[in-house]
Each structure stands twice: as C-alpha cells, then as structure tokens.
Amino acid sequence: MSSPSKTLPAWIDVGLIPLINITFAFIVSGLVIFIIGEDPIEAVKLLVYGAFGNDYNLGYTLYYTTNFIFTGLAVAVAFHASLFNIGGEGQAYIGGLGVGLLCLALDQYVPLWVILPLAIIVSGLFGAAWAYIPAYLQAYRGSHIVITTIMFNFIAYSLINYILTNVLIEPGSGSPESRDLLETAHIPTFQDAFGWFGIKIEYTPLNLSILLALISSVFVWLFLWHTRWGYAVRMLGFNNNAANYSGINTRRVIVGTMCLSGALASFVGINEIMGVHHRLIMDFPAGYGYTGIAVALMGRNHPIGIVIASLLFGALYQGGTELSFEISTIQKEMVLTIQGFVILFCGALAYMARPTIERFFFALTPKNQTVAAE
Amino acid sequence: MSIKSITTGQSDAVGEQSAPPPAIELKAISKSFGLVKANHNVDLKVLPGTIHGIIGENGAGKSTLMSILYGFYEADSGDIFIHGHKKTIHSSRDAISFGIGMVHQHFMLVETFTVLENVMLGAEGGTLLNESSKTAREELIKLSKEYSLSVDPDALTGDLPVGLQQRVEILKALYRGAEILILDEPTGVLTPQETDQLFKILDILRSRGVSIILITHKLQEIMAITDRVSVMRAGTMVSERETVATSKNELAELMVGRKVLLEVDKTDANPAEILLEATDLTHEEGGVVLLDSVSLNLRAGEIVGIAGVSGNGQTQLLAALSGICPLQKGSIQIGDVKITPKAHYSPKEFRDIGVGHVPEDRHRMGMVNAFAARETAIMGFHEDPAFNGKILMDQKAIEENCTRLMHDYDVRPEDPSLKSANFSGGNQQKLVLAREMDRNPKVLLVGQPTRGVDIGAIEFIHKNLIKMRDAGSAILIVSVELEEIMSLSDRILVMFEGRIVGEVSGKDANAQQLGLLMGNAGNQKADLPPDEKNKDISNRKNDHSEEVAV
Numbered sequence: 001m002s003s004p005s006k007t008l009p010a011w012i013d014v015g016l017i018p019l020i021n022i023t024f025a026f027i028v029s030g031l032v033i034f035i036i037g038e039d040p041i042e043a044v045k046l047l048v049y050g051a052f053g054n055d056y057n058l059g060y061t062l063y064y065t066t067n068f069i070f071t072g073l074a075v076a077v078a079f080h081a082s083l084f085n086i087g088g089e090g091q092a093y094i095g096g097l098g099v100g101l102l103c104l105a106l107d108q109y110v111p112l113w114v115i116l117p118l119a120i121i122v123s124g125l126f127g128a129a130w131a132y133i134p135a136y137l138q139a140y141r142g143s144h145i146v147i148t149t150i151m152f153n154f155i156a157y158s159l160i161n162y163i164l165t166n167v168l169i170e171p172g173s174g175s176p177e178s179r180d181l182l183e184t185a186h187i188p189t190f191q192d193a194f195g196w197f198g199i200k201i202e203y204t205p206l207n208l209s210i211l212l213a214l215i216s217s218v219f220v221w222l223f224l225w226h227t228r229w230g231y232a233v234r235m236l237g238f239n240n241n242a243a244n245y246s247g248i249n250t251r252r253v254i255v256g257t258m259c260l261s262g263a264l265a266s267f268v269g270i271n272e273i274m275g276v277h278h279r280l281i282m283d284f285p286a287g288y289g290y291t292g293i294a295v296a297l298m299g300r301n302h303p304i305g306i307v308i309a310s311l312l313f314g315a316l317y318q319g320g321t322e323l324s325f326e327i328s329t330i331q332k333e334m335v336l337t338i339q340g341f342v343i344l345f346c347g348a349l350a351y352m353a354r355p356t357i358e359r360f361f362f363a364l365t366p367k368n369q370t371v372a373a374e
Numbered sequence: 375m376s377i378k379s380i381t382t383g384q385s386d387a388v389g390e391q392s393a394p395p396p397a398i399e400l401k402a403i404s405k406s407f408g409l410v411k412a413n414h415n416v417d418l419k420v421l422p423g424t425i426h427g428i429i430g431e432n433g434a435g436k437s438t439l440m441s442i443l444y445g446f447y448e449a450d451s452g453d454i455f456i457h458g459h460k461k462t463i464h465s466s467r468d469a470i471s472f473g474i475g476m477v478h479q480h481f482m483l484v485e486t487f488t489v490l491e492n493v494m495l496g497a498e499g500g501t502l503l504n505e506s507s508k509t510a511r512e513e514l515i516k517l518s519k520e521y522s523l524s525v526d527p528d529a530l531t532g533d534l535p536v537g538l539q540q541r542v543e544i545l546k547a548l549y550r551g552a553e554i555l556i557l558d559e560p561t562g563v564l565t566p567q568e569t570d571q572l573f574k575i576l577d578i579l580r581s582r583g584v585s586i587i588l589i590t591h592k593l594q595e596i597m598a599i600t601d602r603v604s605v606m607r608a609g610t611m612v613s614e615r616e617t618v619a620t621s622k623n624e625l626a627e628l629m630v631g632r633k634v635l636l637e638v639d640k641t642d643a644n645p646a647e648i649l650l651e652a653t654d655l656t657h658e659e660g661g662v663v664l665l666d667s668v669s670l671n672l673r674a675g676e677i678v679g680i681a682g683v684s685g686n687g688q689t690q691l692l693a694a695l696s697g698i699c700p701l702q703k704g705s706i707q708i709g710d711v712k713i714t715p716k717a718h719y720s721p722k723e724f725r726d727i728g729v730g731h732v733p734e735d736r737h738r739m740g741m742v743n744a745f746a747a748r749e750t751a752i753m754g755f756h757e758d759p760a761f762n763g764k765i766l767m768d769q770k771a772i773e774e775n776c777t778r779l780m781h782d783y784d785v786r787p788e789d790p791s792l793k794s795a796n797f798s799g800g801n802q803q804k805l806v807l808a809r810e811m812d813r814n815p816k817v818l819l820v821g822q823p824t825r826g827v828d829i830g831a832i833e834f835i836h837k838n839l840i841k842m843r844d845a846g847s848a849i850l851i852v853s854v855e856l857e858e859i860m861s862l863s864d865r866i867l868v869m870f871e872g873r874i875v876g877e878v879s880g881k882d883a884n885a886q887q888l889g890l891l892m893g894n895a896g897n898q899k900a901d902l903p904p905d906e907k908n909k910d911i912s913n914r915k916n917d918h919s920e921e922v923a924v
Contacts, residue, residue: 246756
C-alpha cells in the first residue's frame with residue numbers, strides 16, 4: 001500500500017527534471033572553469049555559439065546528432081525489453097562493414113537510388129547479425145547480454161582491423177582503409193542538397209542520413225507503442241512473468257528486439273561510410289555506441305527524448321571542440337569533463353532531484369485531488 | 375474455542391482504568407505518500423499484557439501504521455509514547471531498543487542458517503562468534519522454556535515447517551528483549567492447526583506480560599484471540615471495540631463502511647459433461663517434485679476448489695493447466711484437444727481453446743503495473759485481430775474494449791488511461807477477472823480470486839464466479855483462504871506436497887477436516903484429541919520440508 005502513489009505530470013518528468021539536471025551539470029562545469037581561471041559565462045557563450053552560431057557549427061552539431069540518434073534508439077529499444085545493449089559500438093562497426101562491402105561491390109554498376117535502399121538493408125542485417133549472437137546466448141543459454149555485447153565490441157574491432165589491413169587495403173597503400181567509393185555511393189551532404197536550391201552553405205559532414213535518423217525515430221515510436229510486437233517487447237521488459245502468462249514467446253522477443261537494436265545502431269555506418277568518409281576506415285564509430293547509452297538514459301528511452309538528448313550531445317561535442325579552440329586553457333580534456341558532468345547529472349544522477357521536485361509539486365497542488373489509496 | 379474463554383477472562387482484568395500507562399500510545403499519527411494519506415490522525419492505545427487486533431481492508435493503512443511504529447517510515451506528524459514516555463523512532467534499530475519486535479508476513483530468516491544463528495544474527499554482541507553463541511544458546515534455551523516455544527537451536531531453518539519458522543521469528547524478537555510484539559498477518563501461510571498453535575503461543579506470551587499487536591484482515595482471528603480491536607478504514611482509525619462486545623458482522627461493517635454479505639449465496643451445482651481432464655500430471659524442478667501424479671477433471675457448471683497450504687503444488691498445477699509451464703509427464707484433455715509433453719500448447723493456444731486464467735499473483739503475472747489499464751486489459755489477446763490493423767494496433771478498439779470491461783465489471787475509476795498500478799487491489803483484480811471472464815471461457819482457472827481485495831469487491835467477484843458457473847463454465851479455484859474455498863466450491867480437492875490427498879464435497883466440508891488433510895494428517899487421525907493433532911503436525915519436519923517459501 002505504500003507504493004509511491006501519484007505520478008508526476010509528463011511536462012515535469014520529461015521536461016523540467018532533465019532541464020534541472022542539465023543546469024546542475026553546467027553549474028558544476030562553470031565552477032571548474034572558474035577554478036582554472038576562465039570566465040564561465042564567456043565559456044558558455046562560446047560553447048553555444050560553437051554549437052549553433054553559424055551554418056558550419058550547426059552542420060557539425062547535427063552531424064553528431066545523427067549518430068547519437070541511431071545509437072540512442074538502439075539502446076532504448078533494447079532497454080524496453082529490459083535488455084542492456086552495450087554493443088552499439090560493435091554493431092555500428094559491423095553495420096559499416098556491411099555498407100562498405102556493398103558499396104565496394106556495386107558502386108561501379110548502379111546508381112545511388114539502388115545502392116541506398118540496399119545499403120540500409122545490408123547494414124541492418126549486418127548489425128542485427130552482430131546483435132543476434134549475444135541475444136541468442138542470452139535467450140537460450142543464459143549468458144548475460146551486458147558481458148557478451150561488450151565482448152562483441154572488441155571482436156568487431158579486431159575483425160575489421162584484420163579485414164582492412166589484410167583484405168580491403170589498397171595494394172601498395174600504407175593505411176588500413178579501403179579504396180575510395182565512387183560518387184554513386186555518396187549520400188548527398190547538406191551542402192549538396194542546399195546547392196540544388198541554389199543556396200550556398202559551407203561544407204560539413206552533415207548529410208541526408210539525418211532524415212534516416214528522424215524516420216527511424218518515428219518508426220521506433222510506432223513500433224513500441226502502436227504495434228503488437230512493441231506491446232510484447234514492453235510487456236517483457238516490465239514483467240517477464242506476465243509476458244509468459246500472455247503467451248508471448250519471450251526468447252523470440254529477446255532475440256528479435258536485440259536484432260532491431262543492432263540494426264538501428266548499424267545505421268551509424270551509413271552516415272559515416274556513405275555520408276562522410278566515402279571509404280571504409282578504422283574506428284569510425286568513435287564511441288558513438290557508448291554515448292548512445294547516455295543519450296537513451298537522458299532521453300528516457302523515448303524517441304522524442306532521444307532526439308532532444310542527441311541534439312544536446314551533438315551540441316556539446318561540437319561546441320566543446322570550438323570552445324577548446326577559442327580558449328587555449330580549456331583543452332579537449334576540459335570539454336570531456338563537461339560532457340562527463342552532463343552524463344553524470346542526466347544519466348547516473350537522473351533521479352537525484354526528483355524527490356525534492358515531487359515534494360514541491362505535491363505541496364503546491366491542492367490536497368483534495370487525493371487518489372484512491374493503493 | 376478454549377482460547378477465547380481465556381481471552382475474555384483476561385480482558386476483564388485489564389480495564390481501562392488500570393494504573394500502568396499503555397504499552398504503546400500513538401497520537402494523531404499522519405503519513406502521506408504523495409497525495410495519498412496512508413494514515414490520517416490515527417490514534418491507538420495498546421494496554422500492556424493484552425493482544426490488540428488491528429483490522430482493516432487492504433490499503434486501510436494498517437501496515438503503514440506498523441511500519442511507522444517499527445521505524446521503517448517516519449510519520450509526517452504525531453507522537454509515539456512507549457510505556458508513557460514520548461519516543462522518536464527513526465529506524466528499526468530504535469524500535470528494537472525500545473522493546474518493540476516485529477514478525478513480518480514474509481519471514482526475515484536466512485534459510486541456510488541454523489535456528490541459533492538466525493536468532494543471533496545482527497545481535498551477536500562481539501567480534502568472535504564462539505563466545506557469544508554459547509551465551510546466545512543459553513539465552514535461547516531459557517526463552518524457549520519460559521515461553522514454551524520449543525525449537526531445536528541447531529536445526530537448519532530452511533528445513534523447518536512454516537509454523538516453526540514463525541516461532542523462530544518470535545524467538546528472535548524476544549531475544550532482542552521485545553516486550554511489545556507486532557505480528558503482521560501471521561496466519562497467512564499456516565494451516566488451521568498451526569494457527570491454533572500460534573494462538574496458544576500468543577496466549578502464553580500475553581500471560582507473561584508481553585503486549586501484542588495483531589494485524590489481520592481475518593475476522594475470525596480477531597474474535598478468537600484479541601482483547602481489544604481497532605478498525606481502520608481508508609487511513610483513519612474508525613473505531614475501537616472490546617472484542618467480547620463486538621461481532622464479526624459489526625466489524626465487517628465497520629471495515630467497509632456498509633453492511634456486507636459474508637456468506638456466498640448460491641444454489642446447488644448441476645455438473646454436466648467433463649470439459650477438462652488432467653491425467654497423471656507430474657512436474658519436477660531441480661530434483662523437487664512439485665506435482666506428483668495429479669489427476670482431476672472439471673465439469674461444466676461446477677466450481678472445484680483446491681485447498682492447501684501455500685506452496686504445495688497449487689501454483690505448479692495452475693501453470694500446467696494454463697500452459698505456462700510445459701508438461702513433463704501426463705496429459706490434459708480439453709474438448710477434443712489432447713495436450714501431452716510432446717504436443718505442447720502455449721498459453722496463447724490454451725486461451726484459443728477456451729481456457730481462461732486469473733493468476734494467483736496479479737502483480738507478478740496477471741497485469742503489468744506500468745501499463746495503462748487498456749493495455750493490461752488486452753494481455754494475452756494482444757494479437758487478436760479485433761485489436762489490430764495490418765501493422766498498427768487499433769487504439770480505439772483497445773480503448774473501447776477497456777471501457778466496456780470497466781463498465782461491466784464495475785472497475786473504478788473508469789479510466790482506461792490510468793496506470794494499472796494506480797488502481798486499488800480490488801479494482802485491479804476486477805480488471806483481470808473481467809479480461810478473462812469476458813471471453814466466456816469454457817474452463818476458467820482462478821488463483822486466489824480475492825487476494826488483497828477489499829470486502830466489497832470480494833462479494834462482487836464471488837457473485838460473478840457463480841454466475842459464470844451457472845452459465846455452464848467449469849471453474850477451478852485455488853485459494854489459501856479456506857473459508858473462500860468452502861463457500862464457493864461444489865467440490866474440494868486438497869493438495870499436499872504436489873499430490874491430491876483428498877476430495878470432499880463442498881457441502882460436507884468443514885475447516886477442521888480440510889485442515890487435517892492440508893497438513894496431510896489424513897482422515898485416520900481425525901479422531902485424535904486436538905492437542906495430539908497439533909503436535910503431530912508440527913513434528914512432521916520431513917513432510918513439510920518443501921513448504922518453506924511462499
């Protein structure tokens with residue numbers, strides 16, 4: 001009967017509380033900046049300008065955002081089935097391998113509009129396959145998915161390392177990367193896209209993959225809350241026994257959810273390989289898979305939240321880089337510290353302020369709204 | 375009952391005018407969780423050396439009040455006096471130091487420890503165990519003698535029957551110097567005989583000057599053992615009575631706030647054809663036989679009750695009959711479908727052939743707390759074409775389904791979007807029942823139809839079950855409430871250690887006889903004098919070894 005009774009309205013839960021958490025993070029970051037003898041207000045100004053100030057900065061911010069949306073969604077989907085997919089990094093990497101192989105095979109023969117849908121499918125299949133093994137081991141053999149997905153990240157790195165240095169490397173080349181992809185395998189950048197309308201903007205890595213990210217967000221929302229499969233996923237996540245009772249094949253749901261999660265993470269490969277680097281290179285996931293965990297946490301595992309959180313993280317990445325250019329005493333490490341504070345306050349300490357806010361809220365709302373005692 | 379006469383004699387002796395201050399006095403205790411006032415201005419006075427019952431429906435605030443007294447929660451306002459002195463209780467450590475002990479509904483024992491180790495745990499009184507365990511042993515033996523609580527200090531706790539485990543809990547409290555003992559729903563897991571045994575112990579404790587607070591929702595226990603009784607309703611203390619001066623009916627009315635029908639009104643059953651026949655079901659898990667060659671049949675138009683102490687295979691039986699757990703041995707015939715270990719049917723397929731299932735524990739299985747009511751209302755049927763388009767679910771159909779169920783089964787508040795957890799226990803249960811009954815299943819399995827459900831809803835649920843029986847369904851009920859089994863069932867099967875050990879017609883059943891079967895004392899021992907029977911049951915360690923966890 002003592003269960004926490006009334007829930008907070010959504011605008012507090014997903015709006016106000018994260019905002020307060022971010023504020024905390026910035027206050028603490030400001031203190032640190034103050035301690036090293038710089039002006040925190042100035043730093044914030046630079047950071048915001050660095051992230052949103054002009055088309056160049058904004059382009060970079062949105063480019064990072066694209067990757068975070070993919071990996072954030074991947075973590076969130078798995079999380080709804082109460083699976084903790086730490087393997088976004090490896091799934092993105094293997095997805096990129098799939099994209100790379102497909103493009104290398106087809107770019108001489110067919111145009112982009114053939115390659116792109118195929119690339120999405122192949123990338124998804126590769127990512128899903130990489131998630132399938134840990135998922136199978138979890139569902140049918142009981143190995144813990146956190147452990148196996150982490151291990152699979154390392155395996156992915158070693159595997160691609162091998163493939164690039166031994167198989168795909170151009171003869172005579174010293175760097176472990178594939179040959180450059182032809183134009184037919186390039187996703188148009190925003191510079192290209194704006195160019196079609198005669199608008200000139202600076203080149204940034206931002207490309208049309210961001211549309212795929214937004215479509216994926218809508219897809220995840222529809223899938224989780226508006227299909228019977230998503231219903232099964234959420235039920236499994238909330239209550240394993242109830243899922244069993246309802247006749248849901250829990251093992252199949254675990255495997256299916258992880259495959260979907262892996263496919264979402266793999267789209268980082270589309271953005272990176274076809275949108276930016278235009279060849280298969282090493283290390284392109286660059287930690288996006290791990291940051292996706294923080295993004296999902298902060299976005300409360302909801303697609304809208306994830307898009308917003310991705311934007312924030314994108315802004316921190318880009319604004320932080322600019323900041324370290326502008327103020328020499330603020331080095332890259334300081335930027336990492338600020339990001340760390342944001343993750344700490346929005347992820348690990350996400351519920352810190354909650355009880356206090358709850359108390360305030362209930363103190364301010366009239367008492368006569370009492371609900372039936374549980 | 376002999377205990378009752380002692381009770382009456384005592385309560386006369388302890389008048390309100392007597393000199394010593396109350397063992398416990400709570401004044402104007404209030405505690406809110408968010409908007410819910412779990413306790414509102416609650417007063418309570420427990421006189422020393424008495425048994426004070428606190429009765430109320432689920433959610434009335436009994437447990438919250440006791441948690442405040444035992445230091446789990448702190449009250450928002452109000453004062454606690456112990457033996458006339460004002461005390462502040464921040465933690466259970468404080469409570470223990472003030473002489474308050476608590477026996478929880480679910481025992482707080484380490485099953486792999488011996489009795490002695492469990493009693494000492496947390497009160498070792500030194501770094502080295504040897505020395506303190508010697509003194510503890512002496513103390514324990516002394517306590518056992520003083521309060522006639524015999525138990526072997528070296529027995530492994532997990533091997534003891536539930537009744538004895540509870541005794542260990544009481545000893546634990548006494549060892550810590552408890553003079554005031556709180557028992558939270560102590561009889562939930564006991565057979566009627568073990569309950570009698572417990573009441574004898576409480577009686578002895580009372581005669582030694584221990585003050586006891588007994589939390590329960592069972593009226594007959596209040597009448598049997600307490601001196602005074604306080605009734606809680608919706609977070610407030612509605613009244614206090616001397617037990618001799620009240621009656622079950624009055625207490626029930628006070629609890630609910632209106633007159634209630636305690637007896638179930640039903641006509642005789644007209645059992646027709648067999649709808650479900652289970653043959654030789656056996657299930658083993660980790661070397662433990664949970665179901666042992668269980669055969670039973672359910673006929674159209676009858677209610678079959680499964681009686682038994684919790685943990686004797688009932689859960690497994692429901693799991694087998696609903697497809698949650700694949701069969702290992704035996705078969706189930708439903709209509710022309712034969713389910714065997716080789717021809718497995720999933721819970722969904724069981725539903726498709728007309729088996730409804732209301733699980734024993736709705737929070738564990740029957741609903742999803744975090745789901746909106748409309749989502750809980752389609753559990754098991756989420757793939758039904760009625761709720762689905764080609765790809766997307768038909769939210770409107772889902773919503774309408776829930777609204778209709780809520781209306782037909784009187785689920786309040788009638789809000790399909792409200793989180794399932796935010797309904798009261800009774801309304802949650804009605805929603806689950808509605809979902810399962812609405813499809814008119816040929817066979818309906820109901821585990822604990824009214825667990826954690828308030829009296830008003832119990833009446834409603836019972837009526838609906840009987841209505842369904844009369845409409846020609848076969849209903850199987852598993853319940854730990856013997857009274858419920860007796861009043862609903864046309865036929866009663868008793869389970870013990872995974873076997874069906876007896877069958878009694880509903881009309882002829884009485885608690886004594888069922889109780890003996892439940893403890894597997896068997897019919898042959900029914901003519902022993904009551905004391906002998908009790909001893910017999912509590913000494914059957916081996917027989918009970920699987921009975922531990924609930």
